[in-house]
Amino acid sequence: MSRYDAPSIEARWQAEWDKAGSFRAKADPEKPKYYVLEMFPYPSGRIHMGHVRNYTMGDVVARQKRATGHAVLHPMGWDAFGLPAENAAMASGGHPKDWTYQNIADMRGQMKPLGFSIDWSREFATCDPDYYGQQQALFLDMLDAGLVTRRAAVVNWDPVEMTVLANEQVVDGKGWRSGADVERRELTQWFFKISDMAGDLLDALEGLDDWPAKVKLMQANWIGRSRGLEMSFPLVEPAEGFDAIPVYTTRPDTLLGASFVAVSPDHPLAKALAAHRPEVAAYCEEARKGGTTEEAIETAEKTGLDTGLRVRHPLDASWELPVWIANFILMDYGTGAIFGCPAHDQRDLDFARKYALPVVSTFVPVEGEHARPEEGADAFVPQKTEPVRYVKLFAGEEEQSSEQGVEAAIAFAEAQGWGKGVTRYRLRDWLLSRQRYWGCPIPIVHCAECGAVPVPRDQLPVRLPEDVSFDRPGNPLDRHPSWSRVPCPSCGGEARRETDTMDTFVDSSWYYARFTAPHAVTPTEMDEAAYWMNVDQYIGGIEHAILHLLYSRFFARAMVQTGHLPASAREPFDALFTQGMVTHEIYQTRDENGRPVYHFPEEVEGGRLKSSGEAVEIVPSAKMSKSKKNVVDPVHIVATYGADTARWFVLSDSPPERDVEWTAAGAEAAYKHLSRVWRLAQEAAEATGDAKPDADAALERALHKCIHEVTQGVESFGFNAAIAKLYAFTNLLAKSEAGPEAKRRAARVLAQLMAPMTPHLSEELWARLGGEGLCAEAAWPKADPAMLIEESVTLPIQVNGKRRGEIQVARDTAVKEIERLALEAVARSLEGAAPKKVIVVPGRIVNVVA
């Protein structure tokens, strides 16, 4: 009997599939189409187990859909622009382009041995001029359609390097290289007007039935529709050309609890004051320190400066409130100004306590006492639907929910004419400008006479210049001696190219559409897009739940609007699956200063370093990362056990939406199991003898059950459950007394059911067990429903919810009879007492209430 020799069979079948063109996506009007897509990788240079898991899941879906008669599109590409290439260029002097294309070649080479059923003829990288040129065309179409705008936005500014920093380059409020305090600084930049579509992007979530509820909830919260009041606080003394401060509030019902008005340090009033009042300028400068992230702003200590200005309360002209500048007010949200009601907002309360501002409750609980914020308790913020008693009331009922109070207050303000109810969104416009080299150039020329002029379409793509240097911080495009100097396309005068490039999220917001016609001379081809879109199944990490998916939904809408996608594709992803990470435990020792020193798994054996025998500390599993060295190289695993083992293992141990822990023992076990299947199949192939009717029938029954369960598991993303069933059936086959023909059939179907996960092994066994043609092209087996019906069932009998016995009954036993048998079975537990009630759940359980 031959041994299971993964490397040789894997290479051979990959060549066979290639030769047969099995995975070429071919539009076929006779078949339903199926587009399965995994989020494409960033070309870091090495694939990791997370990639293996992600692409294996997609491959299982692709292979099973092919087997069930679909025309399948399963492409692969590279999300190839981005910061790491520039960082690499700075660190080692190469060029981002060379680094990126070399990484792509390396990763493709590591990926192909895994045997994914990908149509490689559609491969592209987002840094290909073919791709980003089409992206520039899309940008210009979106500009024409009014979906693009230009205005000031805040960036992280490193005052030492004189450069813009990415959020990840800001560490504890300081630049990662210079260590200087980062400032928030304004630049004029390009935006996509995604906020115009906020309402639609929110409402359309409801139609995404095959998206995880948690992702839809995260997106809904991110978009953040709110109903509120826009109103103004008149200044007692007009100042800096302002006679009032407009604010937006979602809690107008608490207006009688207002104790101050606060504006953002970036508010026009704050800027005007700063121009001639040094203490204001100093405060605003201080308040602008730190990064731009919401997290940095929210967790920074709340500070403020009393401007000395006073505003009048709109409900009582004699009531004056102070105007503060506060660091936690965002200029991007609402009007950049708020009124503070400390009794009903914890942040306002902290601020009021710090600066000794009044705290006045406007409502209290209907029943009982809530500790009073006035007397040192926390702010009272009940659920919006919970009724409360208003003690300071100006609109609506004394007893009403906050929700009702807000509506009443809006109606009251509108009737009196000092305010207006508005619906606002938290979602901001999408800032797409990046002051970086390795991205898609924004196809605009700036002319002193004509302003921002689009590059004519026949001059696209605007290519990145290759003669750039990375020896200094900042954007090489900006300091390139000639690249940006061009004549104005409009007047022919001297002009300057836009030197900003696009956010890399733009690249990944339409690649799924490009895969339908990857070589087209327009962004898409309508026929191809109409055939293949939408993506039937999209698979990727939960970390993309908000930004990437929201931007893609926006882009699909924009592409419909600009005629690049059919209207049916405005929601591009029919079904979404978010898979978990691959984790591994961490091995560390300590250096003389007690700092951890990490070690790769292959350097450790039996809890000790192979080299020195020193014991290692084992830190619980975390996401595989190079810095912690808790990584397992898929290339190494494939070389040791074969691709099928790696694929089988990443699917077997955890539900796909959860993290899976890679363990050496688990990988070994997966390999042993595949070897066992190999042996059993060989035994079946070589078996001789007579049929054994009873055992044959029993095996056939079990096989149909297995087909049913595995199909269901694969189609519902229960890959680990499907694999558990395959284990169970393998155990059963091993013990079966069935005759040779029945065993051969069982082994052949088993191989086929495993094929989505272990395609090479399955292909080899298929051939050896007499399967016709390629297993990869064979029709998926069907379970006979008649074979799935059990004739008798075991019913557990509970007494007061605790299991006390069980009975065997025929499938169609009458309820009365089941009751009688159940009481008989648990008579001892009842100790003669008469049951109060008997609950029979047919086919499941009986509960006797004593």
Place this chain on the structure above:
RNA sequence: GCCGGUGUGGCGGAAUGGUAGACGCAGCGGAUUCAAAAUCCGCCGAGGCAACCCCUCGUGAAGGUUCGAGUCCUUUCACCGGCACCA
């Protein structure tokens, strides 16, 4: 800080509101072997009991709803993801 998620044996995990621990790993016992590897068979949550009968406890913690809760609700703790320039 805000938004979302997760928590079950020694370990990974299974379980339409219906027998908690499927399946796998590790462990233990046995078969095979000159011996080992490989393979095959059996046991395997904790505690109690003469007993593989049975009883008690047990799904991060505390309460609640229900005939019945790992599953639903409230509170709470820990960890993970996101927070708009990492991708």
